[in-house]
Amino acid sequence: MASRLKAWLPWIVAALFLASTxxxxxxxxxxxxxxxKEDAVKATxxxxxxxxxxxxADTIDTDTAEIKSYAVGDFKDEADTFFGPKxxxxxxxxxxxxxxxxxxxFIQSLDGEEASVFGVVTQTITNAFSDQxxxxxxxxxxxxxxxxDGWKVNRVDVFQAPGAGLTGTG
Numbered sequence: 001m002a003s004r005l006k007a008w009l010p011w012i013v014a015a016l017f018l019a020s021t022x023x024x025x026x027x028x029x030x031x032x033x034x035x036x037k038e039d040a041v042k043a044t045x046x047x048x049x050x051x052x053x054x055x056x057a058d059t060i061d062t063d064t065a066e067i068k069s070y071a072v073g074d075f076k077d078e079a080d081t082f083f084g085p086k087x088x089x090x091x092x093x094x095x096x097x098x099x100x101x102x103x104x105x106f107i108q109s110l111d112g113e114e115a116s117v118f119g120v121v122t123q124t125i126t127n128a129f130s131d132q133x134x135x136x137x138x139x140x141x142x143x144x145x146x147x148x149d150g151w152k153v154n155r156v157d158v159f160q161a162p163g164a165g166l167t168g169t170g
Contacts, residue, residue, distance in 0.1 A: 038107055044070070044151040045117040045142050046105055052156075053100020053123050053138065057092045064088060072147060073154035095128040100138065113146040 048070045055063035064083040071079040081087075100123040108116040121138040143155030 038110060041107055041110060041115045041117065041144055041151055042105060044144060044153075045107075045115075045119065046102055048142060048153050049102055049105065049119050049121055049140070050100065053098055053121050055091075056097040057095045060088050060091050070153045072145065072152040075143075075154050075156055078156070093128075097126045099124045103137070108141070115144045115146075115151070117142045117144065 048067075051063070051066045051070065055067075064079075067083060068076070068079050100121045103120045103122055105117060105119040108118050110116075118141050119139070121140070122135060123138045124133050124135045126133045139159040141155075141157045141159065142153055143157075144151045145154050
């Protein structure tokens with residue numbers, strides 16, 4: 001019996017090694033895919049928040065097109081309203097400029113095809129109606145969904161908005 005065990009022992013060890021190698025490879029591939037998905041979500045959120053907080057009266061038409069390119073669902077309707085013709089005209093008239101710098105951005109949740117990202121942006125706003133630029137921290141949560149065109153923004157919740165109005169009206 002002991003000689004039979006000695007004959008099978010290398011095969012048992014090889015089978016255990018093969019099983020552990022396959023298991024490791026499957027887990028490693030899953031982790032890499034998760035990391036790639038996290039990187040894509042974070043990159044899209046960062047690019048969107050940067051576009052949302054960096055615009056000027058001189059380039060507002062191009063800027064709003066870029067912002068809207070990220071939008072789907074409910075946020076698409078909100079972006080169409082917030083950056084509609086009246087708002088764009090008011091920004092142009094006020095010669096408003098917004099400069100945002102992303103201070104921090106982190107993924108709160110990532111579940112399948114949905115993600116939530118929290119961000120803090122230092123935003124400086126100037127306009128023709130104010131003597132001094134106004135700098136505030138903007139805290140927001142961005143909801144994203146994975147679409148056939150990549151990650152898109154379907155929700156934006158602003159928790160702390162800048163105190164100065166873009167158009168000088170508060």
